[in-house]
Amino acid sequence: MNINPQTKNKSKLAINGGKPVRPTLLPYGRQSISKEDLERVCKTLQSDWLTQGPEIERFEQAMAKFVGVKFAIAFNSGTSALHGAYYAAGLSPGDEVLLSPITFAATGNAALYLGASPVFCDVEPNSGNIDVSAAEKMISKKTKILVGIDYSGQPCDADELSLIAKKHGLVFIVDAAHSLGGTYKSKPAGSLADMSVLSFHPLKSITTGEGGMVLTNDSKYYDKLLTFRTHGIEKRYERYVNADEYQGAWYHEMQNLGFNYRMTDIQASLGRSQLERLTKFIDRRREIASAYKKSLATMNGIEFLIEKEHRESAYHLFPILLSKEPLALNRKLIFEAMRAENIGVQVHYLPIYRHPYYKDRLSMEVPNCPESDRFYSREISLPIFPDMKDSDIRDVVTALDKVSREFLQ
Numbered sequence: 001m002n003i004n005p006q007t008k009n010k011s012k013l014a015i016n017g018g019k020p021v022r023p024t025l026l027p028y029g030r031q032s033i034s035k036e037d038l039e040r041v042c043k044t045l046q047s048d049w050l051t052q053g054p055e056i057e058r059f060e061q062a063m064a065k066f067v068g069v070k071f072a073i074a075f076n077s078g079t080s081a082l083h084g085a086y087y088a089a090g091l092s093p094g095d096e097v098l099l100s101p102i103t104f105a106a107t108g109n110a111a112l113y114l115g116a117s118p119v120f121c122d123v124e125p126n127s128g129n130i131d132v133s134a135a136e137k138m139i140s141k142k143t144k145i146l147v148g149i150d151y152s153g154q155p156c157d158a159d160e161l162s163l164i165a166k167k168h169g170l171v172f173i174v175d176a177a178h179s180l181g182g183t184y185k186s187k188p189a190g191s192l193a194d195m196s197v198l199s200f201h202p203l204k205s206i207t208t209g210e211g212g213m214v215l216t217n218d219s220k221y222y223d224k225l226l227t228f229r230t231h232g233i234e235k236r237y238e239r240y241v242n243a244d245e246y247q248g249a250w251y252h253e254m255q256n257l258g259f260n261y262r263m264t265d266i267q268a269s270l271g272r273s274q275l276e277r278l279t280k281f282i283d284r285r286r287e288i289a290s291a292y293k294k295s296l297a298t299m300n301g302i303e304f305l306i307e308k309e310h311r312e313s314a315y316h317l318f319p320i321l322l323s324k325e326p327l328a329l330n331r332k333l334i335f336e337a338m339r340a341e342n343i344g345v346q347v348h349y350l351p352i353y354r355h356p357y358y359k360d361r362l363s364m365e366v367p368n369c370p371e372s373d374r375f376y377s378r379e380i381s382l383p384i385f386p387d388m389k390d391s392d393i394r395d396v397v398t399a400l401d402k403v404s405r406e407f408l409q
């Protein structure tokens, strides 16, 4: 697909009072809900189970099969799934979690929930993913978990990270919230770590409204995750620690401090229906990305991320990177001008350590992550979602051409 900009070079920017490229705002992401999705949800609403019932297990099994792992454990958000994964890894107060800062705050916050400390390692400038060689140098005696984030949908260097984790006795976890449907060496994203975490927020590869999942091949993690999401309560006789107390079927034991992190059956039925269209969703995302790449190749001052060898991005995001100095000033101008053209651009992400909670409340020293700061100052995410029309792609390209001519020549 070749999408060429539609405006004359000199048309006036909307931010300066000109006519916007389109009359209504194009969001940067949006869920795709079909008639089938609605029917499945309605059927569950009329069934005997609203919260955790048979649909949860069906969704978990379908996901485990799709990704090719033994166990999938559904949670009520990606954030609670991260909390569960860090907990199952045995993360305790005083431990450290090594991760890159170009991610949603939850990847770091989940360490704080358990009294542990997130430690930030710089990213590679051309992918936004963790820099493997920098990561190995930052491992300390306190490091317990090494986290890879599949930024924008492109799987991180899972083989190298997994090797480092093994060598240093760490648990390797991938935050795969962006990458469900992507691949690494022909293996599905979500199958490449000790545990992988998914999110089903409406902007992610598939949605359940709110929702998340942990994927693993390890039955030890599976057992911990199952009880963690439901108050730490064990209901299996063979696992009771005080089996002597057992007098009847009412008996159950709370063995650990868990949470109510359960997904509902209503959500699971939506997720299962969505999963059946996942491959189509990703095909369309990749088609849009490829159209963007063709059009952007000729625009001055704009770069895009590389797709590294042996992997296919799920393109949760389509980030562009501005290359003209001063980066932050140009980013602000272009961001605001694009919004005025009714193109819903976004920025991903403010490095976690720059959030006031981390900087001020935790008094965490701002780490030395020059590439992360530089990445943040020049990044803009263009709209990308399965139901985007070709005319929407053209609007984005037209607006970017119009705006970049003004600010980046």
Ligand SMILES: *Cc1c(COP(=O)(O)O)cnc(C)c1O
Pocket: 077, 078, 079, 080, 103, 104, 106, 107, 149, 175, 177, 178, 199, 200, 201, 210, 211, 212
């Ligand atoms: C969305 C997201 C999460 C959290 O998922 P929720 O389902 O919104 O709680 C975690 N990490 C990353 C990278 C995300 O994009």
